Amino acid sequence: MKLAGRQSAADNSVNGGERRTAVGELAEAFDSALFLRAVEQCAMRLRGFLDDPEIKGLDLIEPAVLMKAARELMTSEKTEIAAFDGGRLHRIVDLYLSTGIQVHSPGYMGRQFSGTVPLGGLMDLVGSIANQPSSFYEAGQLPNVAERLMAEELTPLIGWDTETSAMVTTSGGSMANLTALLAARNRAFPGIWARGVAGSGGHPAVALSEDAHYSVDRAVGVLGIGAERVVRLPVDDSGRIRPELVGPALDAARDRGLDVFCLVASAGTTSMGSFDPLAELAAVTRPRGIWLHVDGAHGASLLVSPEQRHRLAGLAEADSLTWDAHKMLFVPAPCTLLFYRDGTAARGAFRQRASYVFDEEPDVYSAFDSGDRNLECTKRPMIMPLWTLWSVYGPALFARKIDHLCALTSQAHRMLDAEPDFTVLHEPESNILCFRYTPDGLTGADLHPVQLDLRNRIRADGRFFISKVDIAGVAALRVVLMNHRIDAGHLALLIDEIRATGNQVLRERAARDDKDGIQP
Numbered sequence: 180m181k182l183a184g185r186q187s188a189a190d191n192s193v194n195g196g197e198r199r200t201a202v203g204e205l206a207e208a209f210d211s212a213l214f215l216r217a218v219e220q221c222a223m224r225l226r227g228f229l230d231d232p233e234i235k236g237l238d239l240i241e242p243a244v245l246m247k248a249a250r251e252l253m254t255s256e257k258t259e260i261a262a263f264d265g266g267r268l269h270r271i272v273d274l275y276l277s278t279g280i281q282v283h284s285p286g287y288m289g290r291q292f293s294g295t296v297p298l299g300g301l302m303d304l305v306g307s308i309a310n311q312p313s314s315f316y317e318a319g320q321l322p323n324v325a326e327r328l329m330a331e332e333l334t335p336l337i338g339w340d341t342e343t344s345a346m347v348t349t350s351g352g353s354m355a356n357l358t359a360l361l362a363a364r365n366r367a368f369p370g371i372w373a374r375g376v377a378g379s380g381g382h383p384a385v386a387l388s389e390d391a392h393y394s395v396d397r398a399v400g401v402l403g404i405g406a407e408r409v410v411r412l413p414v415d416d417s418g419r420i421r422p423e424l425v426g427p428a429l430d431a432a433r434d435r436g437l438d439v440f441c442l443v444a445s446a447g448t449t450s451m452g453s454f455d456p457l458a459e460l461a462a463v464t465r466p467r468g469i470w471l472h473v474d475g476a477h478g479a480s481l482l483v484s485p486e487q488r489h490r491l492a493g494l495a496e497a498d499s500l501t502w503d504a505h506k507m508l509f510v511p512a513p514c515t516l517l518f519y520r521d522g523t524a525a526r527g528a529f530r531q532r533a534s535y536v537f538d539e540e541p542d543v544y545s546a547f548d549s550g551d552r553n554l555e556c557t558k559r560p561m562i563m564p565l566w567t568l569w570s571v572y573g574p575a576l577f578a579r580k581i582d583h584l585c586a587l588t589s590q591a592h593r594m595l596d597a598e599p600d601f602t603v604l605h606e607p608e609s610n611i612l613c614f615r616y617t618p619d620g621l622t623g624a625d626l627h628p629v630q631l632d633l634r635n636r637i638r639a640d641g642r643f644f645i646s647k648v649d650i651a652g653v654a655a656l657r658v659v660l661m662n663h664r665i666d667a668g669h670l671a672l673l674i675d676e677i678r679a680t681g682n683q684v685l686r687e688r689a690a691r692d693d694k695d696g697i698q699p
């Protein structure tokens with residue numbers, strides 16, 4: 180055996196006679212000409228998807244059926260690298276597009292993620308090929324700079340000083356809420372990181388609205404605070420915290436020995452899109468030294484609109500803000516921005532010893548790292564679609580769309596309110612509206628199951644995708660208008676469809692009750 184033989188990948192004698200070399204075999208999967216053709220064909224399909232004029236919501240498929248269809252698209256080749264099969268790729272893309280909620284169709288009115296601005300998605304493709312995970316400057320230079328630039332653009336809208344505040348991106352609003360609560364907890368209980376909750380020298384507790392997003396309750400659990408140490412704040416009929424009851428609730432909690440360190444308000448509740456009265460809440464939390472976290476996952480984007488930003492009046496007094504750009508800024512999910520009024524509070528918790536990433540003394544480069552403010556290490560450079568759209572179109576793109584969606588939701592409110600067999604549950608404050616189908620005689624115990632049944636049948640019909648939410652324990656129908664292509668005609672069609680489906684549901688229930696001999 181030769182000691183220092185020059186071994187190149189092209190050296191067939193090393194790789195076994197006439198067999199293709201490993202590098203040769205890999206070449207096709209990394210071939211740029213083939214990639215270009217695949218992109219062109221995929222883009223044509225995406226164009227058809229974007230331009231599809233049909234009103235459709237979701238084609239809900241039984242998982243077993245979809246499993247089978249998807250399995251058939253998998254190559255059976257297990258030992259060699261299978262040759263590229265364009266047809267297979269196209270069938271995968273077609274299946275992907277056709278089985279999703281049709282977020283670009285006017286039939287989509289159900290969830291808080293949106294039909295993205297297509298260029299935002301294109302930037303995600305660029306990021307996926309360039310692959311620059313963004314917690315550390317050296318691994319994602321432009322993404323880290325873009326984060327700073329977006330912070331400079333957005334922080335003044337919150338009312339904070341860009342110099343002393345901080346912003347990080349997180350994979351979703353749930354992660355941002357957890358991160359903010361962690362920072363709040365660690366500021367209030369400086370020993371807790373080392374000694375744990377039991378050794379914190381207090382009884383950490385948080386105050387939450389009855390209508391807070393479930394991710395906040397989850398964060399409370401993850402942080403070891405305990406569900407029993409949640410102080411629930413009562414809400415009004417629109418789901419807004421009643422500020423006059425907050426002071427007494429906090430005093431009562433203190434008398435029970437609880438140390439409430441954080442109050443979480445919602446700027447845009449998930450169920451009704453209502454805004455908690457931030458200025459009044461801050462007037463209660465500030466003198467008590469309680470951190471005010473604003474969960475603006477849904478509604479913080481209204482800050483971009485001069486017409487709508489009054490909904491968040493008082494936000495400048497808060498300590499942290501969760502802002503999902505993948506909701507009302509119309510970029511691919513996830514892209515969440517977490518802001519801290521005091522940038523130093525963002526750090527404390529996260530300087531673990533890890534000599535491979537954290538420098539002892541930050542230099543001009545590592546000063547741009549966000550790894551020391553973030554639970555995540557490798558994360559998507561999720562700012563790039565947002566920053567690119569902002570750079571190309573400016574903020575008015577977002578403001579116009581938000582204004583339009585809010586106006587459209589008010590129109591939906593007027594239309595439903597004029598229908599005698601519908602009950603609208605609140606005056607919309609953003610683009611979410613909750614209502615029930617309530618024809619004569621439908622009351623009490625029947626109200627809940629009929630709305631549920633209705634929602635599931637509408638979804639199964641596949642034309643409109645709407646959601647449901649329990650309000651005061653009773654199911655309601657909910658629309659989230661994310662698509663500017665929806666117009667009054669589509670809303671009228673939805674109302675007709677709900678009425679027709681609702682009557683069907685009621686007829687079937689009556690027939691069943693007759694059969695069971697139930698007297699009305």
Ligand SMILES: *Cc1c(COP(=O)(O)O)cnc(C)c1O
Nearest residue numbers: 351352353392449474476477503
């Ligand atoms: C959507 C939402 C969340 C959760 O955010 P994700 O990005 O889905 O993790 C949290 N809070 C509110 C108010 C929301 O609307």
